[in-house]
Amino acid sequence: MTSDSVHVKVITASTNASTWPCSITEMQPKDGMTEVHRDMILWADIVLVSTPIRWGNPSSLYFKMAERLNCVQNQITIRDRVLIKNKVASFIITGGQDNIQQVAGQMMMFFTDLGYTFPPFSFLGWSRGWTAEDMDKNILQFKKSEYIRRTVKEIVDNCLETLTNIKHIHTENIKALKPHREDSFTAGMLNPDMNV
Secondary structure, three states: OOHHHOOOOOOOOOOOOOOOOOHHHHHOOOOOHHHHHHHHHHHOOEEEEEEEEEOOEEOHHHHHHHHHOHHHHHHHHHHOOOOOOOOEEEEEEEEOOOOHHHHHHHHHHHHHHHOOEOOOOOEEEEEOOOOOOOHHHHHHHHHHOHHHHHHHHHHHHHHHHHHHHHOOOOHHHOOOOOOOHHHOOOOOOOOOOOOO
């Protein structure tokens, strides 16, 4: 797929953290996240995210990326504008502890709320269990694993197959089931204490 088939209008709002690009991105343009977000939203048709499990959750670096993507979701709420259309996401989740399915579920919920589609069998999990806290051996076994080699190829193939199918969906007919600003009873209410 070429980037020519992806059309997204970018809104710049430097004074509003809830719109794209978010104010954190504008304040910290050299932290590496600007390129990640631009590629995810404007360029990539397939996003493959890899994270280790940390205390039963994705890593803090994943959450740093994810919390800044709140501005993408808020484009729906504030402007009824969906930025992510006809894009596919999958995950590689690794760790010395179990909890792969919970982490995958958490990530899938977040990415589907942004507009991504998932192929069948959309995550690869690697764990040697709770007692395998020997990271050097974990990494060595991961690199030598035939399961990893085969499954990474299969997950990419599944993503490409799904992408081929969803590129024919007319996204203008799909509605984001998010509340809009006008749905709020207090949307027009001024709050002088908050607007100082």
